[in-house]
Amino acid sequence: MRPDGSPSSLREALAVGWRELALYVAVGVVYVAIGVAAPEFLFTWPVAAGYLVLCVVVLPFAVRRVRTLGRR
Amino acid sequence: MSWAAHDLEPYVIQKHLGKKVAFVPLLIGSYAPDLMSKWFVYGVTLVGVELKADVPAQFHRGWPGAGFTHSLTFGVLVGLLIYLVGRNKVVAYSFVIGQWAHAITDTGDTVGSMLLFPFTDHLFSVGAWAYAGQTGRYVDAGAYFSGLGFVWDGIFVVWAILSWRVLTRGYFRTTVMAADPFWRWAGRYVSETMLVALYRASFFYGVARWTAWLIWAHVVRSFAFDLRWGGPRWVPRVFADDLNAAGAAPAACRCPGCCSMTPRLGFYGMVAVCAFAKGRTSSVRDLIRNAPRARSRSRRRRLRRPLKRE
Numbered sequence: 001m002r003p004d005g006s007p008s009s010l011r012e013a014l015a016v017g018w019r020e021l022a023l024y025v026a027v028g029v030v031y032v033a034i035g036v037a038a039p040e041f042l043f044t045w046p047v048a049a050g051y052l053v054l055c056v057v058v059l060p061f062a063v064r065r066v067r068t069l070g071r072r
Numbered sequence: 073m074s075w076a077a078h079d080l081e082p083y084v085i086q087k088h089l090g091k092k093v094a095f096v097p098l099l100i101g102s103y104a105p106d107l108m109s110k111w112f113v114y115g116v117t118l119v120g121v122e123l124k125a126d127v128p129a130q131f132h133r134g135w136p137g138a139g140f141t142h143s144l145t146f147g148v149l150v151g152l153l154i155y156l157v158g159r160n161k162v163v164a165y166s167f168v169i170g171q172w173a174h175a176i177t178d179t180g181d182t183v184g185s186m187l188l189f190p191f192t193d194h195l196f197s198v199g200a201w202a203y204a205g206q207t208g209r210y211v212d213a214g215a216y217f218s219g220l221g222f223v224w225d226g227i228f229v230v231w232a233i234l235s236w237r238v239l240t241r242g243y244f245r246t247t248v249m250a251a252d253p254f255w256r257w258a259g260r261y262v263s264e265t266m267l268v269a270l271y272r273a274s275f276f277y278g279v280a281r282w283t284a285w286l287i288w289a290h291v292v293r294s295f296a297f298d299l300r301w302g303g304p305r306w307v308p309r310v311f312a313d314d315l316n317a318a319g320a321a322p323a324a325c326r327c328p329g330c331c332s333m334t335p336r337l338g339f340y341g342m343v344a345v346c347a348f349a350k351g352r353t354s355s356v357r358d359l360i361r362n363a364p365r366a367r368s369r370s371r372r373r374r375l376r377r378p379l380k381r382e
Contacts, residue, residue: 005240053269
């Protein structure tokens with residue numbers, strides 16, 4: 001780990017966060033696909049930020065919640 | 073205008089300045105000049121009434137209009153206002169850095185920006201890619217992603233990806249949160265995962281939007297690539313000279329700024345700036361670092377004191 005808090009190498013970063021990176025890439029690919037089909041989706045930052053938060057934070061949280069409830 | 077550079081510049085700046093800048097004001101500064109003007113350039117329809125500038129380029133970059141938002145003075149004034157309200161020096165100058173990055177980046181197109189307003193309403197322009205905001209959002213996108221504009225944005229996409237360390241959670245926790253009061257405040261109400269997602273949102277937006285518009289312009293629609301200086305030439309372009317000369321003759325501006333902005337000189341200048349920023353020209357950097365500095369008054373006094381005692 002470097003003094004600024006970032007990993008010392010890309011390998012180290014991927015070892016810790018490859019799942020997170022894969023999620024962001026997948027979400028990005030879907031965003032690009034929607035954007036190409038309907039460019040209005042690309043117009044504003046709030047739409048992109050909302051979409052990202054929905055896909056990266058809210059949906060995984062909801063899935064985890066549903067799974068936990070399913071186990072009970 | 074730039075389509076993705078303004079989203080990505082803050083990450084590149086963050087990488088180089090670390091804890092010396094606050095990310096949120098830096099980002100707001102980077103978006104600020106267009107926040108107030110761009111919707112009126114492309115036009116919006118409200119309750120059946122279309123609102124659009126009569127001369128979009130004039131409104132966007134010129135004077136009279138909202139072109140003052142693209143001046144260096146505007147950044148300094150808003151920065152001073154932020155400092156007076158919040159008494160936080162880092163937040164204030166982070167906004168200034170972001171706004172200056174935007175204003176300087178926008179000199180790349182054929183209209184440029186009034187960098188030195190209100191001292192002069194002259195538009196400083198490198199003229200590398202066409203300004204076509206008056207044609208509407210879609211044609212403007214097609215033109216931008218067919219000329220050197222998308223190359224310029226591509227440089228920032230690559231540069232931001234090379235700055236990947238600033239996107240890591242550890243960096244966010246140790247450096248970004250430490251320097252920016254916004255994240256510390258927001259951290260009281262939402263989870264760190266949410267904060268990190270919001271912090272990465274502009275990077276996501278910039279890279280994804282650049283990719284999507286590029287595919288849209290050349291796969292879905294068939295806009296022709298024209299990577300010549302000032303291109304693409306198939307789109308009706310607006311030039312700085314058109315607006316600079318609006319109130320004065322002769323038509324071509326003869327000021328030192330315009331005369332020095334020949335394409336070749338502009339290209340060499342850009343290469344030199346990029347090379348210097350990446351630390352490749354260590355000799356130039358060392359030269360500046362080792363250059364004799366003028367002594368400040370306090371330092372001169374300090375140096376004199378021991379002599380008086382003797």
